[in-house]
Amino acid sequence: MAIANTLVPARNTRALLIKWIIGLLVPLVVFTFIWSGEEIINQSLLSIFGQGNTVDVAILIETALFLVIFYATLIVLAGYLVAADSGRRGMIELWVDIAVFVVLPLFLVMSQGLIIGFAVSAIIWVIYLVVRGRVYKALHIKSPTQNLKVLNAEQLAELKNHAVQGSFWFSVALAIIWLIVDLIFYLTGQLPTTLLIWAVIRTLLLPIAGYLLGQLAGTIALRRTLSAEGNGNGGNAADGSGKRMRRRQLENLSTTRAREEARDLVPNDLPQRSSGATRFYLILLVTFVLFYPVIDQFLFGFGTEGRLASYGDAGYYVILALGLNIVVGFAGLLDLGYVAFFAIGAYAWGIFGSTQLTNVLNLAPIDPHLLSALFWPMIIVAALIAALFGVLLGAPTLRLRGDYLAIVTLGFGEIVPIVFLEMDKYTNGTNGIVGVHSPSFFGINWSVITPTPYYYLILALIALSIFVNIRLRDSRLGRAWIAIREDEIAAASSGVNLVSTKLFAFATGAFFAGIAGAFHAAKLGQVSPDNFSFGDSVIFLAMVVIGGIGSIPGVIVGAILVYALNVFLPAQLDASAADPTSVFYGINNAIVHFIPGFSFGNVRNLIFGALLVVIMIFRPEGLIPSARRRREFHEVEEEGVEVGALDVVPGAPGFEEEVRVE
Amino acid sequence: MTLFLQEIVVGLTTGTIYALIALGYTMVYGIIELINFAHGDIFMIGTFICISIFGLFGITNSSVPPTGFALVGVLVVTLLGAMLLCAALGVVIERVAYRPLRNAPRLAPLISAIGVSLILEDIGKLWKGFTLVPFPQIFPQNTIYIGSVSINSVYILVIVVALLLMVALQWMVTSTRIGRAMRAVAQDREAAALMGVNVNRIIAITFFIGGGLAGAAALIWGLAIGNTNFTLGFTLGLFAFTAAVLGGIGNLVGAMLGGVLIGLVEAMATFIPDSTNPASHGIGLPHGGPAWHEAIIFLVLILILVFRPSGLLGQQTPEKV
Numbered sequence: 001m002a003i004a005n006t007l008v009p010a011r012n013t014r015a016l017l018i019k020w021i022i023g024l025l026v027p028l029v030v031f032t033f034i035w036s037g038e039e040i041i042n043q044s045l046l047s048i049f050g051q052g053n054t055v056d057v058a059i060l061i062e063t064a065l066f067l068v069i070f071y072a073t074l075i076v077l078a079g080y081l082v083a084a085d086s087g088r089r090g091m092i093e094l095w096v097d098i099a100v101f102v103v104l105p106l107f108l109v110m111s112q113g114l115i116i117g118f119a120v121s122a123i124i125w126v127i128y129l130v131v132r133g134r135v136y137k138a139l140h141i142k143s144p145t146q147n148l149k150v151l152n153a154e155q156l157a158e159l160k161n162h163a164v165q166g167s168f169w170f171s172v173a174l175a176i177i178w179l180i181v182d183l184i185f186y187l188t189g190q191l192p193t194t195l196l197i198w199a200v201i202r203t204l205l206l207p208i209a210g211y212l213l214g215q216l217a218g219t220i221a222l223r224r225t226l227s228a229e230g231n232g233n234g235g236n237a238a239d240g241s242g243k244r245m246r247r248r249q250l251e252n253l254s255t256t257r258a259r260e261e262a263r264d265l266v267p268n269d270l271p272q273r274s275s276g277a278t279r280f281y282l283i284l285l286v287t288f289v290l291f292y293p294v295i296d297q298f299l300f301g302f303g304t305e306g307r308l309a310s311y312g313d314a315g316y317y318v319i320l321a322l323g324l325n326i327v328v329g330f331a332g333l334l335d336l337g338y339v340a341f342f343a344i345g346a347y348a349w350g351i352f353g354s355t356q357l358t359n360v361l362n363l364a365p366i367d368p369h370l371l372s373a374l375f376w377p378m379i380i381v382a383a384l385i386a387a388l389f390g391v392l393l394g395a396p397t398l399r400l401r402g403d404y405l406a407i408v409t410l411g412f413g414e415i416v417p418i419v420f421l422e423m424d425k426y427t428n429g430t431n432g433i434v435g436v437h438s439p440s441f442f443g444i445n446w447s448v449i450t451p452t453p454y455y456y457l458i459l460a461l462i463a464l465s466i467f468v469n470i471r472l473r474d475s476r477l478g479r480a481w482i483a484i485r486e487d488e489i490a491a492a493s494s495g496v497n498l499v500s501t502k503l504f505a506f507a508t509g510a511f512f513a514g515i516a517g518a519f520h521a522a523k524l525g526q527v528s529p530d531n532f533s534f535g536d537s538v539i540f541l542a543m544v545v546i547g548g549i550g551s552i553p554g555v556i557v558g559a560i561l562v563y564a565l566n567v568f569l570p571a572q573l574d575a576s577a578a579d580p581t582s583v584f585y586g587i588n589n590a591i592v593h594f595i596p597g598f599s600f601g602n603v604r605n606l607i608f609g610a611l612l613v614v615i616m617i618f619r620p621e622g623l624i625p626s627a628r629r630r631r632e633f634h635e636v637e638e639e640g641v642e643v644g645a646l647d648v649v650p651g652a653p654g655f656e657e658e659v660r661v662e
Numbered sequence: 663m664t665l666f667l668q669e670i671v672v673g674l675t676t677g678t679i680y681a682l683i684a685l686g687y688t689m690v691y692g693i694i695e696l697i698n699f700a701h702g703d704i705f706m707i708g709t710f711i712c713i714s715i716f717g718l719f720g721i722t723n724s725s726v727p728p729t730g731f732a733l734v735g736v737l738v739v740t741l742l743g744a745m746l747l748c749a750a751l752g753v754v755i756e757r758v759a760y761r762p763l764r765n766a767p768r769l770a771p772l773i774s775a776i777g778v779s780l781i782l783e784d785i786g787k788l789w790k791g792f793t794l795v796p797f798p799q800i801f802p803q804n805t806i807y808i809g810s811v812s813i814n815s816v817y818i819l820v821i822v823v824a825l826l827l828m829v830a831l832q833w834m835v836t837s838t839r840i841g842r843a844m845r846a847v848a849q850d851r852e853a854a855a856l857m858g859v860n861v862n863r864i865i866a867i868t869f870f871i872g873g874g875l876a877g878a879a880a881l882i883w884g885l886a887i888g889n890t891n892f893t894l895g896f897t898l899g900l901f902a903f904t905a906a907v908l909g910g911i912g913n914l915v916g917a918m919l920g921g922v923l924i925g926l927v928e929a930m931a932t933f934i935p936d937s938t939n940p941a942s943h944g945i946g947l948p949h950g951g952p953a954w955h956e957a958i959i960f961l962v963l964i965l966i967l968v969f970r971p972s973g974l975l976g977q978q979t980p981e982k983v
Contacts, residue, residue: 401971534896609781610781611777616759
């Protein structure tokens, strides 16, 4: 059978298959059997058939959807990785990497809880990366150069074969392991018969799914390759035509490069590594985040509501970081007073969405339901008001250079909260505005105690912000901002209108801050001036800088990291320290002996400050820098890239090794 | 009228203290183009150091203050001690947090400075707690009358000490070799290095002097105002830096002028009536001038920067391509 022929791996692909299948299977097995992945499935199935705990239908559908997407993506990933494997990393390397980066955190989070698990994993990752770098340097292992292979039809078919084989054998292995485990459970009486039937069905379905998904993986892998033009000689040609083929390879190489660069135009934000597998990881991550409220109950048991509430808080930090990224990262205007726009957005909804406005204007109070429904247009209005103030506050700074601009924005960042504090006829001063209404969706009122709708709302807002940011970055305006950041005079000479571009930068940054402010006011239910201070501006700036200035994935990661370290972690540690059974109780008491007045919340700034200094000294370009930044910062330290020195003439046999295509 | 003149005296006093701190900011900016956010916090740690040195002498808030030569001795020792320790702190901060970032783009040392500021603030919080810490007022507080204006003798001490230090600094910068080297490094670091100036040492000396001035300012602030807090560094640092920018950053005389100006503006703000008070018939600002003094200071800064972007005494260097 033709199908059977394609499914049996050739000798040289067996090693590939073993490498990737075992590499991906181990974390999946850990997730499924040890971390309650299977439990989720079994629970859902049992409730479908009326046995076991009855779960809400919506949750059931969501869980089912999550699981289907999760496993399907993993199978496609397996196929893709087998097909696209470039041979750069050996088996053991890969397995150790996967063990440290995926399996270990899974175990740690399971046994120690989310925070400690992540914290310990992070520490282990840093140590591992440093040690691995040293070991490689000591053993003089350099990662081999990546060859852009030019493939003919036979090689393309082989690639697709690899993908199908990868997915198929991955799903077969998974099915077999699962079946064996289920049989063991059944024989020890822990598995009801219904589930055994499911196990058999699954064992038959998985390989078929693997084959079909393998075709999909092959198609995706093919899109990232380039086929030769008019080269009918096959893979191995005689020496005579070798030179011709090389020359054609070179031409194709340069056109590939030109094509890639034409697609990217300016290497702005994309990291310089392969993005094929990264897309699958992103799909996995997005699935996880989208379905998180549903599976959180299975994974962690209790405490879901608290966690979701804090994720909602982390969310508006992300939007603020994205907005500040526009001002500081794209346009290069150092803004130390960003909290002012945040405050304006928060007060905009705070005044409108509570009884404050009607009290001040002496009107009759508006119906609360109408008010809540008006939240959606008011978010835009609040953002627009903030943008207007962005223009107003940015206008005096147009003629100022760098640090003067920073001080003026700092001044505005101080003035605005003082204004809100003192004009208490309008803003109720130090007491702040309480009773701010939360939004409602088709008549269902949200409230402060149900965090799940806020979680999804902030996810939607973040997705929207990311989309807008990426479009802005790649637009004419975005390029004008980057031009201004690099060299104002050159930009002005190239026809960029400095005034309007800078004002647009302030306005857009303030717009996002306004959105975040309105969301914050609605979620928290009250607005008071001491929520907004220079310390917050520092935190926002730190998010952008630690994450990577000008890089959109960087600032998102930076925002989550800074939020976790500065807000989330000290609160959790303090809660832990009050609990006599946890290890932090003892640590806390020991330190209080020496330093009275110590608590984890008190030293939060100390640790944050130390972290800022350390990160600036050792990794000033941030965690996920944009490609441009990394070249800027590490120009001196780059090894092996000789600009302008070619020992080998183009066209000669050793040329491709000289010109390293990265 | 007397009230007005009295407020001017108060303004001058606080203004000279701001000037001393502003000098630290402006010198560091002139040399390495860095806004040293940690400088105000060095001042705050200096006030705590002074309290501790007083404690070593057995002087606390409730004890009897010394008189005569003992007083002078205590003051001199505390002044020198605070200046030296703050100067050492400044040098250590520069070595640890700023020197590795000497060649990094401008945002990195700025963030590092903010980080150091946060660390110092928390150290202050852990050392002396959250609330206002009273400062032993050992200088005799006699009121001296010039005409009808009453001046507290402590203010005279403040102005005298500050003026002496500023004159000494100006003399050092203009007339000594080290001062010349500092000006050279501020003008062009690489050319100065080519001329045989040890740039690292000069930068360390700059931080040393800045820290020393902050230490002196800490002592006279404590004697005049009488209390301190761990957030004092940030607040005063902001005003002092505003003063430095106002006068033209990098310019020593400008920093002194800016400091005095900011002090005067702050003092004049007390005359703005409270609009919520029915006696003022709605003129003025809600809750009166003093509640708004930060906002007013920043507003003055912004106005001056709009019309003179390099500050009052700053040079309008045209940007060259």
